[in-house]
């Protein structure tokens with residue numbers, strides 16, 4: 001018994017002083033690691049918000065974006081929180097009653113109020129960008145376009161957000177910001193990876209934007225946009241074709257077929273059995289076609305469907321001008337275009353149409369895609385109506401729109417059967433819609449820095465692991481030193 005007690009007394013690990021040192025040491029390590037972890041961890045996630053209204057030719061959409069508050073002006077992920085589609089047509093259609101353009105936005109703005117915490121309203125920037133519909137209205141009637149903007153501004157100012165302006169976007173901005181959105185969401189910009197080109201098909205205009213090693217902006221400088229993003233320089237080629245969005249392209253195709261002022265046409269881009277009476281005034285009521293209106297015409301013409309893909313391609317080709325080009329190379333209508341390069345993301349109507357037609361898989365050979373579209377176009381209108389329960393206006397136009405998309409890509413932009421597979425039809429990337437709005441907001445809020453932000457040399461996990469291991473190591477060394485320095489610890493316990 002006494003031997004055991006003596007051994008216990010001589011064993012340094014049972015001395016009170018050693019026990020106290022050990023406890024203090026453990027407490028110190030736990031405190032040190034806890035403080036380091038807590039100090040460096042993000043405090044309860046708080047978000048900031050931004051609102052962008054896309055006032056397009058066919059309709060207006062409101063997008064709410066959110067991002068972690070502490071990641072302002074950094075690589076922080078900005079993501080789409082909410083999308084609201086404004087009921088009715090685009091703001092450019094309210095020329096007769098401009099105040100209604102403003103009123104049309106109210107319900108989506110109310111939704112925005114509900115989706116953003118109230119205390120964040122005053123610091124939430126609110127932007128409205130108008131695209132091709134308003135570009136056309138400005139060309140046609142500049143004072144009417146001013147009235148629409150005034151009405152819209154009045155409504156936007158009536159909400160508790162930080163109103164930053166309602167303006168007309170240039171086609172070049174629309175193309176460039178669409179490209180920024182796609183590459184930002186794909187995480188290509190922070191890492192300086194090869195970028196993805198952007199193909200955007202709207203109702204009234206269409207945009208193509210990509211980086212080509214063979215384009216530095218010296219030829220056709222109007223098509224160049226230069227950026228420095230996260231420390232990488234880009235010279236982007238971009239062009240917006242006004243009147244080549246799918247609704248205006250349809251007018252161009254109809255204008256081509258009604259040049260002589262007939263009372264009926266058989267349109268190969270519509271299904272067999274399709275039969276609509278159209279007003280000449282309505283078809284030609286756009287600056288894209290108004291100068292082509294035949295002189296002597298009846299008020300209406302009968303629009304019959306022919307359902308022939310090959311003939312439809314011929315009609316569509318006729319709306320492009322491939323003859324004049326004063327540059328080394330052109331797409332169409334005398335517009336310069338450098339050689340295509342890399343992958344492309346095709347969104348907006350490119351996606352809506354090809355998704356409806358079940359043709360978004362670009363690994364399918366182009367020949368097969370064309371055959372399927374040809375079969376679809378040849379399907380009688382009665383059968384199409386029976387098989388699909390969607391608004392007839394959209395339904396009637398998918399043959400035209402699909403043929404237009406393939407013709408624009410292959411004949412207009414010079415994609416080939418080989419490069420067709422470099423296109424991906426996309427709607428969303430990581431839950432955010434592809435389109436110009438996100439890129440626009442990132443730019444106006446300076447959320448993409450020109451230089452790469454300084455980042456800590458270690459990731460958060462590696463940092464915590466290193467600190468923990470080092471603290472334990474130091475503690476063990478400390479105990480070992482203590483043990484070797486304490487003379488009594490070194491004496492062998494005597495067994496009596």
Ligand SMILES: Nc1ncnc2c1ncn2[C@@H]1O[C@H](COP(=O)(O)OP(=O)(O)OP(=O)(O)O)[C@@H](O)[C@H]1O
Pocket residue numbers: 055056057058059090131132133201202203204205206245246247348349352353356394
């Ligand atoms: N589900 C759908 N199926 C077919 N077409 C659609 C569908 N939804 C929208 N569209 C059409 O797709 C086209 C493009 O829509 P989008 O909203 O991108 O254009 P926009 O912003 O109105 O036009 P722009 O950018 O030229 O001003 C429009 O003609 C629109 O009517």
